[in-house]
Amino acid sequence: MKKKILEVLKENRDKFISGEELSNSLGVTRTSIWKYINGLKAEGYEIESIPRKGYRLIEEPDILSKDDLLIELKSSRFAKDIYCFDKIDSTNNYAKELALDGAEEGTIVLSDEQTGGRGRLGRPWMSPPGSSISMSIILKPSINPSEAAKITEITAAAVTIAINNATGLDVGIKWPNDIILNNKKVCGILTEMSAELDNINYVIIGIGINVNIDEFPQDIAKVATSLKKVKGKYISRKNLVINIVKEFEKLYYNFINTGSLKRTIGICREKSVTLGKTVKIITKNGEIIAKALDITEDGKLVIKKDDGQIINIISGEVSVRKF
């Protein structure tokens, strides 16, 4: 019911809607309406209430709440099920448990804070409360495990476009899975999967974004930044999450329906901060210094080694650092 009232207030953002109207259309008493409105106010919604005129939504808090996101994303194929936490160890871990229990594709897990956030290879990822986005998406694509890297590239492309839409900032992609702003990392993507040899059970996409973080610990400050630090003003996390889901859906279903990564790769090429640069490729067997030439239609990085040899590498095999 709280969700329904919020929905009506959002739809009538510019005008007053009377308690009587709400009561009639939703089939609950005016006293109930009043109680739910107070509940919304307690969550941070600024709602004007004037006797005989009714209620008017003035300002929404920048919290990631299930009801709110379900309303904003109701036309999406994703986000039919959303889990929002104040604090959790890792949204990816929780998403894995949900996936094991049969959660549907497009289920989303968000947390205001992560106490055990992880990056690639188990490295820690900082997700302070109120100022970061920690988000995981459950996917069940019918693709081979060897293609899972493509999902990372779809995510990188979608997040890049979403950040641009929501903030106007022009972020870049450090192939394959880091989003870069002013030469510093502003977002990391962690793709995990459970698979048989020839079949993916599920993929969990973890997205961590430094949104409104003002200060980083000294060791991280050299390599990390936040959207707010560069933009110079507060960025709505809710708006950004909505944009990410919408952009991700578009690119993901384009890939699933066509089998082609063309649209994603177009964005990855255009926004790449890796291409044309000399990079260090870190594999399990050692490091290679090479020049990054291109990204192929299926998402591989084309590099030219010192000896002139040109090879394609998939993101599953390596880490790339700017040299």
Added chain:
Amino acid sequence: MKKKILEVLKENRDKFISGEELSNSLGVTRTSIWKYINGLKAEGYEIESIPRKGYRLIEEPDILSKDDLLIELKSSRFAKDIYCFDKIDSTNNYAKELALDGAEEGTIVLSDEQTGGRGRLGRPWMSPPGSSISMSIILKPSINPSEAAKITEITAAAVTIAINNATGLDVGIKWPNDIILNNKKVCGILTEMSAELDNINYVIIGIGINVNIDEFPQDIAKVATSLKKVKGKYISRKNLVINIVKEFEKLYYNFINTGSLKRTIGICREKSVTLGKTVKIITKNGEIIAKALDITEDGKLVIKKDDGQIINIISGEVSVRKF
């Protein structure tokens, strides 16, 4: 303590050992010894006890018990931790939970019966009580997810050798993951993994063997057989499990230490029932009829298509059926 008494009895299989000796060497009362011996008898161990002479182990039951296997496999690098169930939904599922909780490489899960046993792509796998082996091994190899198929081939090779050791039967490998006896399936292998793009968190190897099954349901009887049906006599499951662990360890650590699959592939080639045959390759994009020519040093199947084109396929991409 029961495990220690069993260990002493096994070491002194041909002679009597007195209750006093047991009591002194293990530091418990003779009454306790007597109670533990009765416990072992209740589990099916046939133990002769003669006043003034003591106890002698005559016959061991063919049950898969943790204590017993820990004793038999104490010189192994694997099997430091063994979980034995009378009944479970799926040993692979339980092994996944253990792996998520940090279980070590080489941890083994066994069940006398599976109520929800699975083959590849979620197909059901029959594991009736008392007459089959349902076994899962947890591995944590530092390899890329794209190499996981190699673990399947190591398993197929190890199981083939182990069955031969334990029964004298000459079983074959239908590339990549079925063990064949008299043209029928006697064992299936299900490899599952949890991975980041460039790093495996864990691999679960599931091994299901039809050991002493006398009759199969009609629809399965056409394609499945058991070791007992062909050998014509009862096969010890315990002995077979011990052989599998030992052979698997050898091939697995050979691969991990050398990075080469040469020893495994030697066995896979020699025991292959696929090579030289026309096979149907089932991919996500359709079927191909082709002749299987060879298995490469890194485990790929080399096939020749109708148009004369020769290509290598990895087991992660396809199912192969004899045509």
